Amino acid sequence: MFFAAAFDLPSAPASTGIAWPDVALSFFAIVLEGAPFLLLGAIVSGLVDVFLPAGTIKNWLPKSKTQGVFAALGAGLIFPLCECGAMPIVQRLIRKGVPPAVATTYMLAAPALNPLAMFSTYLAFRNQDPWLMIVLRFGFSLAVLLFLGFWLIKLRPDQMLRAETITGSPRPAQELSPNPGLVLTPRPGASFGGLQQFTGAVIRDFTGVLLFLVIGAAAAAIFSTGFNRDLLAPIGHSVVLGPLAGILLAQVLCLCSTTDAFIIAAFVPFSIPAKIAFLVAGPLIDLKLYWLYRSAFQPRFVHGLWIRALAATFLLTLLYSMQP
Amino acid sequence: MIARQLSYFAPAAVMSAWATVMLHTIASGHIKELLSPMFRSYVLVAAILLMLLSALYLFLYEPAAPTPALAPTGRLRQLGRWAMLLIPIIAASVLSPAAFSSSTVVKRGLDSTYQMPTWNTAGQANAKAVVNSDSNQIAPVEVTDLISISQKPDLIKSFDGRKVHVVGLFNGQGGSSLKLYRLIMWCCAADAQPMSIALSGNTTGDWKNDQWLDVVGTARFPSTLGHVVPEVEVDSIKPTQEPDEPFLSP
Numbered sequence: 001m002f003f004a005a006a007f008d009l010p011s012a013p014a015s016t017g018i019a020w021p022d023v024a025l026s027f028f029a030i031v032l033e034g035a036p037f038l039l040l041g042a043i044v045s046g047l048v049d050v051f052l053p054a055g056t057i058k059n060w061l062p063k064s065k066t067q068g069v070f071a072a073l074g075a076g077l078i079f080p081l082c083e084c085g086a087m088p089i090v091q092r093l094i095r096k097g098v099p100p101a102v103a104t105t106y107m108l109a110a111p112a113l114n115p116l117a118m119f120s121t122y123l124a125f126r127n128q129d130p131w132l133m134i135v136l137r138f139g140f141s142l143a144v145l146l147f148l149g150f151w152l153i154k155l156r157p158d159q160m161l162r163a164e165t166i167t168g169s170p171r172p173a174q175e176l177s178p179n180p181g182l183v184l185t186p187r188p189g190a191s192f193g194g195l196q197q198f199t200g201a202v203i204r205d206f207t208g209v210l211l212f213l214v215i216g217a218a219a220a221a222i223f224s225t226g227f228n229r230d231l232l233a234p235i236g237h238s239v240v241l242g243p244l245a246g247i248l249l250a251q252v253l254c255l256c257s258t259t260d261a262f263i264i265a266a267f268v269p270f271s272i273p274a275k276i277a278f279l280v281a282g283p284l285i286d287l288k289l290y291w292l293y294r295s296a297f298q299p300r301f302v303h304g305l306w307i308r309a310l311a312a313t314f315l316l317t318l319l320y321s322m323q324p
Numbered sequence: 325m326i327a328r329q330l331s332y333f334a335p336a337a338v339m340s341a342w343a344t345v346m347l348h349t350i351a352s353g354h355i356k357e358l359l360s361p362m363f364r365s366y367v368l369v370a371a372i373l374l375m376l377l378s379a380l381y382l383f384l385y386e387p388a389a390p391t392p393a394l395a396p397t398g399r400l401r402q403l404g405r406w407a408m409l410l411i412p413i414i415a416a417s418v419l420s421p422a423a424f425s426s427s428t429v430v431k432r433g434l435d436s437t438y439q440m441p442t443w444n445t446a447g448q449a450n451a452k453a454v455v456n457s458d459s460n461q462i463a464p465v466e467v468t469d470l471i472s473i474s475q476k477p478d479l480i481k482s483f484d485g486r487k488v489h490v491v492g493l494f495n496g497q498g499g500s501s502l503k504l505y506r507l508i509m510w511c512c513a514a515d516a517q518p519m520s521i522a523l524s525g526n527t528t529g530d531w532k533n534d535q536w537l538d539v540v541g542t543a544r545f546p547s548t549l550g551h552v553v554p555e556v557e558v559d560s561i562k563p564t565q566e567p568d569e570p571f572l573s574p
Contacts, residue, residue: 018422019425019428020419021419021420021421021425022421022424022425022427022428023390024415024416024419024420024421025357025358025416025420025421025423025424025513026513026514027412027416027420027512028358028413028416028417028420028513029358029512029514030512030514031347031412031413032346032355032358032359032363032367032512033359033414033511033512033514034343035346035365035367036363036366036367036368036369036370037366038373039370039373043373105506110441125362127425142538182335183331183332183388183402185384185385185386185387185388185389186384186385186386187383187384187385187386190383190384192384194501195380195384196384196385197378199377199381199384199385200384200385201375202376203335203339203381206339207335207338207339207409210409211405211409214408214412215408218412220514221514224514225424225428225431226431227431228431229432229433230431230433252517254514255335255511255515256511259510259511259515262574265509266517267433275454307571
């Protein structure tokens with residue numbers, strides 16, 4: 001009944017159902033905003049492919065996986081990346097020998113611990129106790145990331161990754177390339193000092209992840225357009241349901257981590273724990289990211305990640321919400 | 325043979341199509357209804373790069389040799405994947421309207437669930453400038469200026485009763501509550517949020533939801549249950565053209 005009301009399904013007047021032209025507008029806006037960043041990520045991935053030997057990256061990394069997780073969290077702070085741009089780079093790093101647990105922790109940390117996200121949080125909450133919001137957002141994000149990182153290091157690569165992400169090898173049938181629809185046959189004598197390899201890597205990564213951006217944007221557009229946000233207002237200040245409402249809103253709105261604070265800061269009906277739940281859960285996973293993650297990871301792993309990320313966020317924000 | 329040729333040209337076709345859609349969106353001005361100014365140049369750069377990549381692909385790669393590895397269904401799956409990259413973006417570019425419908429606007433919280441972002445220093449400075457303008461003249465204001473003023477008691481005191489000129493979208497909500505609103509866009513239209521003021525007084529006219537209106541009237545800031553709702557007591561109201569920037573960006 002709640003979801004029927006949330007989407008104005010049959011019980012409501014037909015005129016207030018999902019407006020498909022609005023879904024098209026929302027979808028178009030999301031893909032136009034995300035595609036340039038995805039292309040940037042693919043270009044960086046191509047540069048890594050051509051100019052960074054696998055051995056060099058391995059030498060940079062700590063030998064132990066646990067230390068690798070901490071290094072990945074640090075890298076998330078130092079090398080901020082948006083969610084869309086991170087995907088091709090992370091896939092490339094895994095194929096270059098970076099342990100999947102470390103690369104995945106970086107993928108999650110880059111948008112969540114992003115200094116730009118913290119700065120935008122400060123700006124957004126400037127008149128609403130900004131330092132408290134930054135400390136809570138950063139602290140809770142770090143705690144959830146550590147929890148996820150220690151879960152990730154227990155997993156084998158084949159439990160996490162799709163076969164094509166592990167190998168990335170251009171087999172003749174291309175069944176295992178990151179984009180099975182792409183058959184790249186180099187023109188003889190046209191390598192141009194790595195340009196051919198670079199172009200192939202960029203096209204393969206861009207078109208491979210683009211498909212999942214399209215699917216994720218479609219899901220995000222339907223939910224963000226059809227969902228009636230006012231329905232969450234009555235529970236936004238509830239001790240238990242408030243954080244849940246924040247997490248739910250983050251899942252359907254699918255905002256970038258550098259933007260989300262501006263939206264939620266202006267959302268009056270939400271308590272601080274609900275707002276923090278929104279800010280912590282959103283950069284880790286949402287409807288759009290679910291599909292983006294599916295470009296590299298196995299569905300079962302993505303489901304596990306989703307449940308753990310949201311459960312940990314809920315527990316932390318609930319504890320904060322329950323304090324006297 | 326044809327399927328093999330299609331497979332070869334598909335990446336170039338998809339990248340060129342995306343670049344063309346991006347360039348057309350910029351050239352037609354539709355991008356103003358989709359992305360905030362900061363992101364528009366990124367789309368232009370991406371479009372140029374995608375065109376370049378398409379050309380490089382055709383120059384550096386050749387059609388694959390015939391291979392028995394893929395069954396016809398596999399080839400169809402490959403082509404279906406390219407179609408999924410091609411069809412939605414073209415369909416969205418054709419079907420996406422200039423603005424959200426009133427049903428979506430209402431779902432996004434047209435009423436009082438949102439407040440004007442307090443971080444918006446430019447908006448606050450603008451609101452102060454409006455308040456300090458010549459009180460004998462009609463003050464041209466945005467909907468957001470009135471909302472910013474409504475959050476500062478000292479500004480309300482100075483501005484209450486001033487004649488204002490404001491442009492926005494109409495929402496009648498079944499005739500019970502008349503509102504003039506603008507959509508605030510942070511990054512893209514998907515995150516756009518409506519901000520509204522109330523209309524009272526002489527609002528006579530057959531106004532439709534989501535119609536652009538030009539309103540002249542008196543600014544009022546009545547308080548209901550401790551919540552100040554900015555309102556314009558209308559002297560004159562008439563339809564107008566969509567402004568150059570239909571969304572407001574903070």
